[in-house]
Amino acid sequence: MSINTQPVTINLGPQHPSTHGVFRLRVTFDGEQVIDVEPVFGYLHRGTEKLAEERNYVQIVTLTDRLDYVAAMTNNLAYVRAVESLAGISVPDRGMYLRVISAELQRIASHLIATGFLLDELGAFHTPLIYCFRERERILELFEMLCGARITVSYMRPGGVFQDAPIDFWPRLDDFLSSMPGYLDELEGLITENEVVLARTRDMGILSAQDAIDASITGPVLRATGVQWDLRKAEPHEVYDRLDFDVPIGSVGDTYDRYYVRVQEMRQSLRIVQQCVEQIEPGPVRSETPYFIRPDAVDTYVGTESPKGELGFYIVSDGGISPYRMHIRAPSFINLTTLRDLLVGWKMADLIVIFGSIDIVVGEVDR
């Protein structure tokens, strides 16, 4: 006698703790095995691109906070760089250093969340996640000193940053920089050699380098496949060409590599911040820019390396005080294009882990 199973279609989400926000997956199972995946999104669509058309160039900074809401600083950076290239605004040195410091701190915070939630989805429920959140909290406190808010920072402006760092920011930053490597060792002690983690992540959800390039995947997901592509190295912006750092890459492109690349990137970010602290010199933080910026009627695309990948802003100006059209190249959205190929053939429990290792934020997917 043989037992036959019928395919069953199940909704994962939109309200599900493992989907990183209001994201829905229609999964067809044959027994435990995934045979088809259809991502459904748009539940968090706020029309950022349309809203930008009726706001001036400085007001849009507040909208970009809400794209990838766990990495608001890098969103700010990507947007103001696009406006600066559009309107030909120069940035003073100290402003650029402050921008790099805050963007790299934000990268650490974002990768801590990615790592913590990966463990959460592996079944290490909440305890390691809270360890990650505890360290992230220290970064958010630094942001509160810097700009008065923890998540919706709105720190950067076209032409620099809005205000210089307060004087008691620097000892706190030094304190953070000296204790963070020890904490990362501790986090790695918890995960990197853990047999359960290895059994659940090694050789799972393998993405080949060619597939990743064909689907224009960027960020840690691309670097885990062994491709050394980082916009900070490839097209040095801000002061990245004066800083010495490595681009960590993985070898296989599996779930474990994606985790490991992120941990190593956090170490590199710490190195970058350390060098910035040594190189920064007193001076103005913002160039003289008018309240209402009126660029010429041109268009520009500028990509910036955000924690999730290449975050690009394409802005078309008609010569007015607000953009005629703004398009956002959201890395979370584009990294999802190979989701079906990654997930088909794996079991239900592995689906959650592979999906989590891509590290999406729904605010950016839906915009």
Next chain:
Amino acid sequence: MYGLGLAKGLVVTAKNLVLPSRMMTIQYPDRKVGLLGLSKATDTSLVDLIRKDPVNVFKALLGIADVKTSLPQHPRFRGEEFNWYEQRCTGCASCAKYCPLGIIEIVTSESGDQMQEGQKYHLDKFDIDIGRCMFCGLCVEACPYDALHMGSGFEEGKYRRQDLVIDKRQLVSAKKKPSTWFRPQLSNKNYDPHKGKNVKWDSAGRHEKPSLQQQQDKWAKR
């Protein structure tokens, strides 16, 4: 050896379970304390405490006396309860024009038939709908006369949406403890809204108030 990684991980968890420096939970808004904690929090000696507040002392002996906790906050924190100085405001509505959400409503009228130098428009209405506010601080950045400042508090929960519209009367009577967001003149004076006193309207600006001598020098030439 198989299982070594697991053991390593368990050591990390055990360390975090035991070491007091790794504990991070802050009880908010109240924290339960014992007798010594109560004496420390209220800054009174044990003898005074027993004489004045025997009920709380009894609770403290059981370990359930409540003490209010304040969360650490930085002077630049962009809080609710906007600080607005009527004396400084000219009703130019720069803040209303610069607000990305358009939630500031300003209505002005001429204060007399013939405007003299030094007079300004009369402000009939100055409403901020903080229920829709996202506290980006652009209004504060836009204010040319340093009349509007971000507040420093965050405990502004209300039961109805209408109550979240702050009108002119509420703004005038609110505590004047501005945040130092975009106000370097306050942060340069090492002002901390959680420790400092109320800031008066004449010391909140980016220029110092001229001394009597300076005023006499200036106006004697007229």
